[in-house]
Amino acid sequence: MEQNHETNNSKPAKLSRRKILGGMAAAGILYIQTSLGKTLKPVLPAKWRKSDTSPNDLITPGPGPSKVGGRSPYERPQRLPSDISSRTPLQDLLSPITPSDLHYERHHGGVPNIDPEKYELLIHGMVDKPMKFTLRDLKRFPAVSRICFLECSGNFRSGKENMTAQEVCGLTSQSEWTGVMLSTLFREVGIKPKADWFLAEGADAAYLTRSIPTSKAWDDAMIVYGQNGEAIRPEQGYPARLLLPGWEGNMNVKWLRRIELSDQPFMTREETSKYTYPVKDKIRQFSFEMDARSIITSPSYPAKVEPGWHEIRGLAWSGRGKVTKVEVTTDAGRTWQVAQLQEPVLSKAHTYFRLLWYWDGSETEIASRVTDETGYTQPTLKQLVDYRGADMGGYHLNPITSWQIKRDGSVLFKPESRK
């Protein structure tokens, strides 16, 4: 467009080949539009027919506009699925929003198919007016959009060097969510003073349930039907899910069908036998917030680096508020440098960090550690083991993640022992 504009409105002293082609194309379009059906095949000098990018190909028009776009065929980011979850390819992402079709999944009974016209949400229990809301009703309430991360609390894998960021911690993703504040609905039904907890139940085959403190509803909980500008994906809870910014993934109940207010937690399977973990000689329950965490996503396995300048890039986040600082080491932890944070830094949101690094070709380790606005700094695995014990299970682990840089430039994950 710019090229055509220039060609039409000015007389450049020296016309480049590109500009002339642009001008010819503009003229061709004009001719076709005015000649009603006549086709014109512009005859160009043979030396202009070659493509700049593929010198051996003739220039031919590409596909025209379409109803739904897709990725370049050269870009193939993929989730990494297992039977019960799929992981976001963190190493392939360039900024904090996760494309909706790459958002991580964790299901407890598969993805249900829910007709939005038949969808209803029931709110009952310790309320003044038990009520049912259709999806239309939910969409008519005052709406809010918010960017925040969602992370599974079982988001740490280790054990071998050939692991990608996706394998190590790909159960975290970020979207812009749109919906109604839960407090708006609670105001509508009237919450009894003693209703300190509510049960959220999904419409999946597991009818997954979690108990949630009512205070979260007065704080920032939402019922969302929008994800990145469109209806939320079936895997993320279509047509509506609970969103508890900063809190462990499974509490953000998908395909939300029922909320029951109560004076006590319900002690569901997902908050007793699952999503709890041994700490010393006890079992720690109701860990809601996701602890601050960061990971370098570039360079990371299976990348190879060459000596020279690089920009170390990665993600940092905290379920307790904003990221205030990310430090990066490029000498295996001897010194730490403060990285640049990509604005805007949002509360309970993935935040990109970047640090320039000159690799001199010698073996080293790189790692990042985040500090959040409560003053909490991401710990080492050893610090976690020292407090919780080696039998600490797999939930709420947020250790500093190191990548080994080998002499040949290969980048390998650094697995650490719990013992």
Next chain:
Amino acid sequence: MHNLRTGVKLIWLPVIAGLLWVSAAAFVAGRATKQGNAVPATDTIPWPASFGLGKAATPAEIKAWDIDVSPDGRGLPAGQGTAAAGKIVYQTKCAACHGKTGEAEAGVKLLGPALVSDSVFVGRKGNTIGNYWPYASTVFDYVRRAMPYHAPQSLTNNEVYAVTAYLLNANKIIPANAVMNAATLPRVEMPARKYYINDDRKGGPEVK
């Protein structure tokens, strides 16, 4: 937009300011009472007492959807079952995924988790109902809502009581002849309950 703007005469400013003040005051009051009359201070129009959306849920509608069970027994339905009856249910509906007896077997990879062990938490190999679950009500609630995996909510209430009794007995928590029903199940004490503590972390420099 231009017409609207010029149409706002200076004389209206005190009225607008008043409206804003009222919304802000209502917002603060709503927060303070925790009763959710909160009106966002940034909204340009004061919120109505109710948006008039949704419809009242009838007791029958609530009963049809409300299947949860609490530790104190709230929500438990009529019906009953014993370990002997539950063993038959277990073998036909559960054993394919959870193993012949519910116990982990060396060299056998089960589709579902092992459910049965002794009830000793310290030094356990894998979490089971016996060594890890804190409430018996959860067994009933979870089996009724989510099991069997390929046909959830297909068991009768008597079958759920029975298979709950079987699992509690197999984990050496209740005797073989115990009858599980709405009165007896909430009284079952789970050995692991004493180990449960609430997470008390609130951020800050400490690593716990």
